[in-house]
Amino acid sequence: MKNKFISADEAAALIRDGDTVALMGGGGGLMEATTLFQAVERRFLATQAPRALTVVHALGIGDKGSRGMNCFAHEGLVRKVVGGHWVWSPRMQQLARENKIEAYILPGGVSSQLFREIGAGRPGLFTHVGLGTVCDPRQGGGRMNEAAQDDLAEVVQVEGREYLRYKPYPVDVALVRASAADEDGNISLEHEAANLDAAHIALAARTSGGTVIVQVKEKLPRGALKAREVRIPAAWVDAVVVDPEQRTSYDIPFDPSLSGELTGAERAAEALPELGEFDERQAVARRAACELFEGAVVNYGVGIPDAVAKLVVRRGELHRIYQTIEHGTYGGSLLDGVLFGYARNASAMLDAPTQFDFYGGGGLDLAFLGFGELDAAGNVNVSRLGGLTVGPGGFIDIAQNARTVVFCGTFAAKGVQLATGDGQMRVLRQGAVNKLVQQVDQVTFSGPQSLERGQTALYLTERGSFRLTREGLELFEIAPGIDLQRDILDQMDFAPRIAPDLRVLPASHYRREDDGLGALTNRR
Template sequence: MKSKFISAEQAAALIRDHDTVALMGGGGGLMEATTLFQAVEQRFLSTAQPRGLTLVHALGIGDKQDRGLNCFAHEGLVRKVVGGHWVWSPRMQQLAREEKIAAYILPAGVSSQLLREIGGGRPGLITHVGLGTVCDPRHGGGRMNASATEALVEHITLDGREYLRYKPYGVNVALVRASAADEDGNISFEHEAANLDATALALAARSSGGRVIVQVRERLPRGALKAREVRIPAAWVDAIVLDPGQRTSYDIPFDPSLSGELTGAARAAADAEAAAQPAEPFSERQAIARRAACELVEGAVVNYGVGVPDAVAKLVAQRGELDRVYQTIEHGTYGGQLLDGTLFGYARNASAMLDAPTQFDFYAAGGLDLALLGFGEFDALGNVNVSRLGGLTVGPGGFIDIAQNARKVVFCGTFAAKGVQLSTGDGQLRVLRQGTVQKLVPRVEQITFSGPQALQRGQQVLYLTERASFRLTPAGVELFELAPGVDLQRDVLACMGFTPRLAASLSVMPAAHFRAVDEGLGALSGR
């Protein structure tokens, strides 16, 4: 057979005007086909082609500067984006704000699963995920600006139950990232830090009559890969681009602990090194994490979101309690020590790596006992917004898939933003200056989590901040706990956009949460 290996420039030339292009990746460069992305950008800047592309992606891709989705953020190159998370590409967010593209969001799990359904030739994805949120056509259908006029989803009823049907579309090109390809074109993910939705992308393009273009680091001889090491068969692959400089992340050339390849003594040594890393300086972020850790129970299946929740994951690791819960993230990873910040989505020495659509299947079926997630703002009905903040398209990532399906949801975040000054570390919390951005609002800008829907589903829902803790009740949001040193009226009620119910007896958070040294207080430690 003719060799499938071509240059990045030749690969970029395979994309035609108005194609629908499926992208994959996560923040920090996770499984991102950077060389392919840059080749498409350079072709457009040099020739003004291709034009009018539609991009689809499940997770955030980029570095907030010039990589990832930013490569496509040029007026004329793209006409429509259906993205799970946009925050890593401020330039694409700006194009959406200026109505220069049609902007949509879908839950990350829905996006990945829909690609799998497209790959199987089925009539879209029928699911309960997204009901009552911004993705429900009764609340916008995922449209994020006036230019977004198409109906991507419809509300349906089957056997007396409500569902959403996310409509299928054709995929002309899938830009996939993997570790290695043999001479025949068989693809391996062996050295990757996740699987994400690579297989679903490739299958969707193949089934649509489109092209599957794969970027890899290694070119292997025929027969070098064992059959079980092949994640995308050669029959699905149209072109392969070799990038010997491909990195695990933007900043990490290669780390076998991130691809789950270490075993035995080498793995134990890496675990010990990671556990010995110094804790981040104490702040209200750690105080919230300590309070949230009290909600963990032995043997629970847990998901940690980005932001304050990743501080909870770090706290559990520092306390040596990683093996007492089943830790998961939506990228498909189980166990290990989660990285945070720009490397959220990576885990050192994970115990398992699944394809993201399968992980989201597990979530959608109710597999999560507990989800610890961040929030942008929440209101009196318990609705939470993380998808549109300050008029900018942010997107939910896996938030909707996770929050809607966990038995218990704990939202963690600071009480206010911008200009807040606090004093803590001695067992008390003092508010020296209030923030200018209110996060507990009369009505959220957009519903990414529906409080009323959660009550119908029978979920337990908490909202934890450094100043006060709230819970969702049939009568609305109830305040039930205060931080030591906080004045209820001055520091909490006067700074909220709604008046919460007050519990019959207000509790005070343990002073240990507000001391500079962690005292290990939490349910897992039995204290």
């Protein structure tokens, strides 16, 4: 067999003008082929080639600076980007805003699963995920700027029910990240902090007649890998680039607790996570945690949901629920911020498309997610904020399929001043930006679709709690210390229903010293 091991610059030279390039990765450097990305950028800056690439990725990739998708954020290098999440590359967001590229979004799970369908040679992904949202062709079809004109999906009928068919496309190059390759090119993910969609991206390129390039940390002798350790067989791999400096994350060289390699006594007792200074986020997290119950299968999103996850750990209740994140991980202590997607000492790691299969089939009891905008119909927008392309990541796949979805967020933004910690919540200065609007800029979660599915949808803020009803959004709880008219109704762009049994939330949610130990209920 030929020698598949080449340099990063030789690998970058394999990409041609106009190619469709599939990338993988998550924020903070999770499963990111950084060396390959940098080689592509280096070649373009030196030679102005390759040009007019189409770049596809399921989750957010980058550091808001120079890495990840930022390596591709050069006018001329890319023509079209189909991204699940864009916030880690402000430069790419700006190119989209200025119509210098075609900008699209797809649900993260849809993108990962579509790689699988392409790899299997099937006619696209047929799914209910995305119906009634910005990814529905009747609501924009994932097009995020005027330059974007392609139809990524179509509405189809199957046995009298509507579905979306996300259209397949050829993958010319797959840039994959893994841990090790043997001399033949068999690939292991043993030391990675997730699996993501590595194998599915590789197979999509293989089936398309494209090129599969894998970045690894080490080269192993032939036969060094056990058959069950191989996650991508050599038959799918065209080229391997070894980067001995490859890191678990941008800032962590290697940590076996993040790759799930520790068992039993090897797992050192971890310090309880710090909740940070008590504020409105902690108050919302305490209220959100009241929705948990014994044996619940749970997903946490970014933002205030992080605080819910930390609260569960601090209460010693992690073993009483099944914790998941869309990257394919179960259990463990979740990292947050730029390291969202990492879990320390996880109990299981699946491929992301399989995790999204579980979500799409209704496996989640509870999802805790953030919100950017919320409107009178219960619609939520997280995909375009302030005119910038943000993208949903796994939000649509998760929010649309959990039995109960709990949106957690602050009531307003920009200039808000609040005081809490003594059993009350007081508004010292109202925000300049209302987040509860008459109609959201984009529908990333559809309230009407949620009602049709029979979901329970809650919207929790530091000032009060809302729920979705057939008559619209209903306020059913209010924080102690909040003036209903001045602090809630006057700060909304629409008039919600007021529950006849409107109640005042317990002071314990707003008391600094009260951490609500043992708050997990036993109901289902």
